[in-house]
Amino acid sequence: MELMTILLRTLFTYFFILLLLRLMGKRELGKMSVFDVVISIMLAEMAVLAIEEAQKAAINFYLPMIAIGLLEIGMAFLSLKSRRIRNWLEGSPSVLIENGQIREHELRKNRINLDDLLIQLRQKNISNLADVEFAILEPTGELSVFPKKEGQQSMPSDDLKETPEVPVSTVAYSGLPIPLILDGKVREDALKQIGKNTFWLKQQIHNRGIREFREISYCSYDSEGRLYIDKKDKPRPNR
Numbered sequence: 001m002e003l004m005t006i007l008l009r010t011l012f013t014y015f016f017i018l019l020l021l022r023l024m025g026k027r028e029l030g031k032m033s034v035f036d037v038v039i040s041i042m043l044a045e046m047a048v049l050a051i052e053e054a055q056k057a058a059i060n061f062y063l064p065m066i067a068i069g070l071l072e073i074g075m076a077f078l079s080l081k082s083r084r085i086r087n088w089l090e091g092s093p094s095v096l097i098e099n100g101q102i103r104e105h106e107l108r109k110n111r112i113n114l115d116d117l118l119i120q121l122r123q124k125n126i127s128n129l130a131d132v133e134f135a136i137l138e139p140t141g142e143l144s145v146f147p148k149k150e151g152q153q154s155m156p157s158d159d160l161k162e163t164p165e166v167p168v169s170t171v172a173y174s175g176l177p178i179p180l181i182l183d184g185k186v187r188e189d190a191l192k193q194i195g196k197n198t199f200w201l202k203q204q205i206h207n208r209g210i211r212e213f214r215e216i217s218y219c220s221y222d223s224e225g226r227l228y229i230d231k232k233d234k235p236r237p238n239r
Helices: 002-024 034-052 059-081 083-090 104-109 114-123 188-193 198-207
Strands: 094-098 132-137 143-147 178-182 216-221 227-231
Touching: 002 034, 002 059, 034 059, 059 083, 094 104, 114 132, 114 143, 114 178, 178 188, 188 198, 198 216
Parallel strands: none
Antiparallel strands: 094 132, 132 143, 178 216, 216 227
């Protein structure tokens, strides 16, 4: 008898959750925000309890699920009416790269390091950070990338526009652009890979008007012998 009860509850829970998700909207089936993830976890947990706790009344589980469904529908309605509520529930997009420059404060705000950013860019078939015009982190966690237009020259940063990006040495490296500096720290293994040393890199940044490695957020070297340099954000004055 108990097995039959579990079987019936399983079938009923399946169609009940299916109906509830349909009522909450197709947005639940796509990329989910943090709020959507919480709702989904709670529904899944209650569905499991409704099947396992066959000795308890079904209403004890299905009523809370209905309440969660109504809460989701209500919050979705409020988010349509208020941008402030929508941003609070789902978050707002964050611009990680703007006009080809990395926004370090946005990386820190979203707890993303440069390695994570480079991984996501490679997943978008972007091999060189210098080719990116805009990169926007969506509320769903997806990274939207807008490459620079063909023929648009890659400039290291606004502060370095007077220095054209030209090959700095004879190429001794082939492959994807390799990061030489991440978060102000020199990668000695990367320098060895291209047959260079710290003294050579120091000379290159001095030629760009940069005194210390710690002033640089990201620096890469490509197979054409070009350096791409992105300086760290300047501290904003207190108001």
